[in-house]
Amino acid sequence: MSSFVHHRLFALGAFGLLGIALGSGACSSDPDGNGDKDFSGRNVSSGGYQANDQCPVNPPSALPGTRSASSSCTSYMDCAPSCCACASSSASYLAAACIDGVCADKADTCYVGKKPTYCPADSDPGPSPKDGGTSGKDVNPPPSGGTLCVDGTSGSCIGTGFDWTGSQCCVKNVSQCVDGTSGSCVGTGYKWTGKQCCIEKDAVCTAGTSGSCIGTGYMWTGSQCCVQNVSQCVDGTSGSCIGTGYKWTGSQCCIEKDAICTSGTSGSCIGTNFMWTGSQCCVQNVSQCVDGTSGSCTGTGKYWTGTKCCI
Numbered sequence: 300m301s302s303f304v305h306h307r308l309f310a311l312g313a314f315g316l317l318g319i320a321l322g323s324g325a326c327s328s329d330p331d332g333n334g335d336k337d338f339s340g341r342n343v344s345s346g347g348y349q350a351n352d353q354c355p356v357n358p359p360s361a362l363p364g365t366r367s368a369s370s371s372c373t374s375y376m377d378c379a380p381s382c383c384a385c386a387s388s389s390a391s392y393l394a395a396a397c398i399d400g401v402c403a404d405k406a407d408t409c410y411v412g413k414k415p416t417y418c419p420a421d422s423d424p425g426p427s428p429k430d431g432g433t434s435g436k437d438v439n440p441p442p443s444g445g446t447l448c449v450d451g452t453s454g455s456c457i458g459t460g461f462d463w464t465g466s467q468c469c470v471k472n473v474s475q476c477v478d479g480t481s482g483s484c485v486g487t488g489y490k491w492t493g494k495q496c497c498i499e500k501d502a503v504c505t506a507g508t509s510g511s512c513i514g515t516g517y518m519w520t521g522s523q524c525c526v527q528n529v530s531q532c533v534d535g536t537s538g539s540c541i542g543t544g545y546k547w548t549g550s551q552c553c554i555e556k557d558a559i560c561t562s563g564t565s566g567s568c569i570g571t572n573f574m575w576t577g578s579q580c581c582v583q584n585v586s587q588c589v590d591g592t593s594g595s596c597t598g599t600g601k602y603w604t605g606t607k608c609c610i
Contacts, residue, residue, distance in 0.1 A: 338398070338407075338410075338411060341398060341399055342398065342399050342400065342446050343396065343397075343398050343411050344372075344373075344374040344375045344396065344397045344398075344447065345375050345394065345395065345396040345397070345408070345411040345412045346362055346375045346376070346394070346395055346396075346412060347392055347393060347394040347395075347412040347413065347414055347417065348362060348380075348392065348393045348394075349390070349391075349392040349393065349414075349416070349417050350393075350557070350559070350586060351584070351585070351586045352388075352389075352390040352391075353390065353391050353392075353586055354382035354383075354391045354392060354393045355393060355559065355586075356559070356586065356587040356588075362375075362376070362380045362393060362395050363376060364376055364377045364378040364379050364380065364395050364402070365377075365379050366378050366379060366402050367379060367402060368402050368403060368404045368405070368408075369401060369402065369404075370401070370402045371400060371401060371402075372397035372400060372401060372402045373397065373400070373447050373448060373449045373476060374397050374447050374475050374476070375395040375396050375397045375412075376395070376475060377397060377402065378395045378396060378397050378402035378403070378408070379395065379402070380393045380394060380395040380408075381393070381394060381395070381405045381408050381409060383405075383408070383409035383412065383413065384409075385417065385418035385420065385421055386418065386421045386422075386423075387418065387420040387421045387422070388418065388420045388421075390417065390418055390420075392412070392413065392414070392417040392418070393412075394408050394409055394411075394412025394413065395408060395412065396408040396411045396412055398411070400448060446462070446469050446470060446471045446472075447469070447470050447473055447475070447476050447497060448464065448467045448468065448469040448470075449467060449468060449470070449476040449492055449494070449495045449497070450467065450468070450492065450493075450494040450495055451463070451467060451468025451492030451493040451494050451495060452468070452492070452493030452494065453465075453493075454493060455468070455481070455491055455492055455493030455494075456468035456469075456470075456492050456493055460472060460490060461490070461492075468492035468493060468494075468495075470490050470492060470497045472499060473490055473497040473498060473499050474498060474499060474500060474501050474502065475497070475498060475502075475504065476492065476495040476496065476497040476498075477495065477496055477497075477498075477504045477520055477522070477523045477525070478495065478496070478520065478521075478522035478523055479491070479495065479496025479520030479521040479522045479523065480496070480520070480521025480522060481493075481521075482521060483496070483509070483519055483520055483521030483522075484496035484497075484520050484521055488500055488518065489518070489520070496520035496521060496522070496523075498518055498520070498525055500518060500525070500527055501527060502518060502525035502526055502527045502529075503525065503526050503529050503530075503531065503532050503553060504520070504523045504524070504525040504526075505523060505524060505525075505526070505532040505548055505550070505551045505553070506523065506524070506548065506549075506550040506551055507519070507523065507524025507548030507549040507550050507551060508524070508548070508549030508550060509521075509549075510549060511524070511537070511547055511548055511549030511550075512524035512525075512526075512548050512549060516528055516529075516546065517546070517548075524548035524549065524550075524551075526546050526548060526553045528555060529546055529553040529554060529555050530554060530555065530556065530557050530558065531553065531554060531558075531560065532548065532551040532552065532553040532554075533551060533552055533553075533554075533560045533576055533578070533579045533581070534551065534552070534576065534577075534578040534579055535547070535551065535552025535576030535577040535578045535579065536552070536576070536577025536578060537549075537577075538577060539552070539565070539575055539576055539577030539578075540552035540553075540576050540577055544556055544574065545574070545576070552576035552577060552578070552579075554574055554576070554581055556574060556581070556583055557583060558574060558581035558582055558583045559581065559582055559585055559586075559587065559588050559609060560576070560579045560580065560581040560582075561579060561580060561581075561582070561588040561604060561606075561607045561609070562579065562580070562604065562605075562606045562607055563575070563579065563580025563604030563605040563606050563607060564580070564604070564605030564606065565577075565605075566605060567580070567593070567603055567604055567605030568580035568581075568582075568604050568605060572584055572585075572602060573602065573604075580604035580605065580607075582602050582604060582609040585600075585602060585609040585610055586610065587609065587610060588604065588607040588608065588609040588610075589607065589608055589609075589610075590607065590608070591603070591607065591608025592608075593605075595608070596608035596609075
């Protein structure tokens with residue numbers, strides 16, 4: 300998703316995911332926000348997101364972490380995201396980071412999770428790969444990212460790209476490791492640790508079924524459906540989650556467009572900037588969706604979902 304590559308609005312929307320608390324304020328008082336630390340040679344897994352030049356009100360589904368700084372982690376997806384401020388503008392962005400197996404503090408998180416598109420006015424656009432930051436697509440680290448250490452077995456954690464520690468399986472060049480089965484986690488792009496299925500491609504992994512999680516852009520781990528080039532996956536129905544911009548996993552509706560997804564009705568969630576999943580109304584080009592009434596939620600820049608007013 301080039302929409303995925305430059306997420307200007309990757310909001311999970313009122314999906315209300317796990318009650319993640321967002322931080323606020325600037326990343327650090329130093330110019331580049333990294334505390335003058337060198338991240339080269341370190342195991343960095345980071346992801347970021349921006350909604351209309353701001354931190355989304357509701358975290359996206361691919362930033363589901365809840366663990367606080369200094370907690371153990373296997374990837375940025377374990378860590379609670381922070382809201383980071385750009386140095387040279389009022390823009391902000393959401394970021395999460397796992398560095399050397401520990402959820403990073405806010406200064407380091409904001410530095411390694413920063414993308415040039417988030418803060419174009421800043422003299423320091425963000426980390427280069429040599430600094431340990433991810434580059435390219437938002438949210439999921441590229442295949443050239445760091446090593447993830449997860450549960451596994453010595454019998455499976457063997458071969459190129461695998462390192463067995465005696466307790467965990469450390470897998471190189473993967474974006475994330477999720478639940479799966481040995482029978483499904485096979486072939487190009489998959490790496491089975493003995494307990495987890497690690498994938499190389501950037502994707503949002505969510506609930507699904509093997510029968511629906513097939514075709515271009517889908518990866519079935521045996522337990523989860525990993526969908527490439529989407530911004531988020533939310534509740535929906537197979538009958539509504541069809542056509543351009545939609546991908547149905549068998550349990551969830553994944554959308555390619557940047558949007559805030561919230562409660563609504565099929566009768567109101569129609570027209571430009573709206574995407575109806577069968578359960579939620581996803582609205583593009585808005586910063587938040589709040590309580591309101593249909594009579595007042597009218598005019599330029601206001602979108603009525605049937606239950607919420609998005610602005």
